[in-house]
Amino acid sequence: MQRKGHEVVFTVTTPAQPGAVAILQLSGRRDEVLPLLKRLTGRERYEDRRVYLTDYAGIDHGLTAVLPVQRIDHQVTAQLMPHGGLRVVQKMTDYLVSLGAIYEEQMDTMLMYPEANSRLEADVLAAIASAASPAAIGLLASQTQRWYEVIENQEVVDWGAVERDSERLNQLLKAPKVAVVGRPNVGKSALLNYLTGQNTAIVADLPGTTRDWVGAFVELAISDSALNDEVQLSNNVAVRWHDTPGLRTSNDEIEQEAIKLAKRVLDDADVLIAMRDTEQGFAELKGLDCVPDLYVMNKVDNKQIAEDQKSGCDKSTVMVSAMTGYGLDTLQKQIIEVLGLNLLLDKTSEMPLWAFCETLRIAVARRNVDSLEGYV
Incomplete structure (x- = not known):
C-alpha cells in the first residue's frame, strides 16, 4: 500500500483477541514519528534499535523501540508493545488517531519489516508470519536468494513449471x-x-x-x-x-x-x-x-x-x-x-522458484523478470 504525502500510519500486528502483549507499529518520516512518540510517551529522545520502558499517556506501560527502514531514507518504524487486552489496544488506537496518526489495516511490508534489505525480503517475512504450514518456512526463506540468482545469472526459467509449482505450494500458505x-x-x-x-x-x-x-x-x-x-x-x-x-x-x-x-x-x-x-x-x-x-x-x-x-x-x-x-x-x-506436494518429499531437488506474492505472480504471468530488478 502506497502512503500519501508524509503521513504517519500505524497498524496492529497482533491478532484481534486477548493476549499477553500487543504490538502496534507506527511508521513514517523520522521527523514526524519521533514528535508523535514524544506526545504519546513523554520521552524526549529515542535511539535506534534500543528498547525503552514507556508510559503510553496513562493508558498502559509497555516497551517501545524505533527501527530505521532499510532502503528508504529518513523512514522509521516504531514498535509499541503494551499489554494485549482488547480494551488497552482500542484505547491505544483511539489515542494514536487523536494525535493525527492514520490507521491502516494492511501496511506496506517494507514498513512492517524495517529490517528487510529488499521488498522481496519483506514480502518473504510477511508470508512466513502468516503461512499455515511449517513446511512453508524453509521454502520461503530460500526465495530471496533463488530469485536473485535468476536475475544475476540470467537463468532460463521454465515459467510453466513455476506456475504449476506455485499453485501447489500456495497450499502451504492457506491450508487446504x-x-x-x-x-x-x-x-x-x-x-x-x-x-x-x-x-x-x-x-x-x-x-x-x-x-x-x-x-x-x-x-x-x-x-x-x-x-x-x-x-x-x-x-x-x-x-x-x-x-x-x-x-x-x-x-x-x-x-x-x-x-x-x-x-x-x-x-x-x-x-x-x-x-x-x-x-x-x-x-x-x-x-x-x-x-x-x-x-x-x-x-x-x-x-x-x-x-x-x-x-x-x-x-x-x-x-x-x-x-x-x-x-x-x-x-x-x-x-x-x-495435494501435488510431492516436491516436499524429494530432498534431492533444488529449491523451486515460488511466485508466492502478487509482484512475483505478475512477473511470472508476463514471462519477464526485468520488473524484479529493483524488487529483489
Missing part, C-alpha cells in the same frame, strides 16, 4: 481442506482425534454421534527417519480436516439437515477420503459432485486383521488403525501426494 466421509461408527472421529492428539470430535459406539461436521487444523508429518524431531516438525503440512456425519438413512430431521450441510463441505474438499471399517463397506456417495481421492479401511488394529483383510480389499485401499496409529504415516504421505 481434507474431508472424510463414511458410514456411522467407522472411526472418522477417532481418526481426527488421533491426528490432533485431543478429543476434537465426539467418539462413541452409537451411530450418528457426529451430527454436524467438525473441523480442526491437522499437521501432516512428512516421514523421514533421517530427520530429528525438531526438523521433522518444521516440515509438517497443515490442512483443515473435516470430520463429517456418517452418511445413512435417518428419520432424524436434524441429523439429515446436518448431512446436507456436510455434503457441501465434501464437494468443496481438496482431498476427499472415503472410509470404511473391517465390518462395514464404503458408504454410497449419491448426490455428490466429486469422487473420493483416497479409500481407507479403519480398525485394522493388529497384524492378523491386516492379513485377513488383504485378500478381499483393493490394493489401493490404505489400511489404518485410529487406535494404534498403524498405517497413518502412509495415509499422510498419500494425502500430501494428492
Whole structure:
C-alpha cells in the first residue's frame, strides 16, 4: 500500500483477541514519528534499535523501540508493545488517531519489516508470519536468494513449471481442506482425534454421534527417519480436516439437515477420503459432485486383521488403525501426494522458484523478470 504525502500510519500486528502483549507499529518520516512518540510517551529522545520502558499517556506501560527502514531514507518504524487486552489496544488506537496518526489495516511490508534489505525480503517475512504450514518456512526463506540468482545469472526459467509449482505450494500458505466421509461408527472421529492428539470430535459406539461436521487444523508429518524431531516438525503440512456425519438413512430431521450441510463441505474438499471399517463397506456417495481421492479401511488394529483383510480389499485401499496409529504415516504421505506436494518429499531437488506474492505472480504471468530488478 502506497502512503500519501508524509503521513504517519500505524497498524496492529497482533491478532484481534486477548493476549499477553500487543504490538502496534507506527511508521513514517523520522521527523514526524519521533514528535508523535514524544506526545504519546513523554520521552524526549529515542535511539535506534534500543528498547525503552514507556508510559503510553496513562493508558498502559509497555516497551517501545524505533527501527530505521532499510532502503528508504529518513523512514522509521516504531514498535509499541503494551499489554494485549482488547480494551488497552482500542484505547491505544483511539489515542494514536487523536494525535493525527492514520490507521491502516494492511501496511506496506517494507514498513512492517524495517529490517528487510529488499521488498522481496519483506514480502518473504510477511508470508512466513502468516503461512499455515511449517513446511512453508524453509521454502520461503530460500526465495530471496533463488530469485536473485535468476536475475544475476540470467537463468532460463521454465515459467510453466513455476506456475504449476506455485499453485501447489500456495497450499502451504492457506491450508487446504481434507474431508472424510463414511458410514456411522467407522472411526472418522477417532481418526481426527488421533491426528490432533485431543478429543476434537465426539467418539462413541452409537451411530450418528457426529451430527454436524467438525473441523480442526491437522499437521501432516512428512516421514523421514533421517530427520530429528525438531526438523521433522518444521516440515509438517497443515490442512483443515473435516470430520463429517456418517452418511445413512435417518428419520432424524436434524441429523439429515446436518448431512446436507456436510455434503457441501465434501464437494468443496481438496482431498476427499472415503472410509470404511473391517465390518462395514464404503458408504454410497449419491448426490455428490466429486469422487473420493483416497479409500481407507479403519480398525485394522493388529497384524492378523491386516492379513485377513488383504485378500478381499483393493490394493489401493490404505489400511489404518485410529487406535494404534498403524498405517497413518502412509495415509499422510498419500494425502500430501494428492495435494501435488510431492516436491516436499524429494530432498534431492533444488529449491523451486515460488511466485508466492502478487509482484512475483505478475512477473511470472508476463514471462519477464526485468520488473524484479529493483524488487529483489
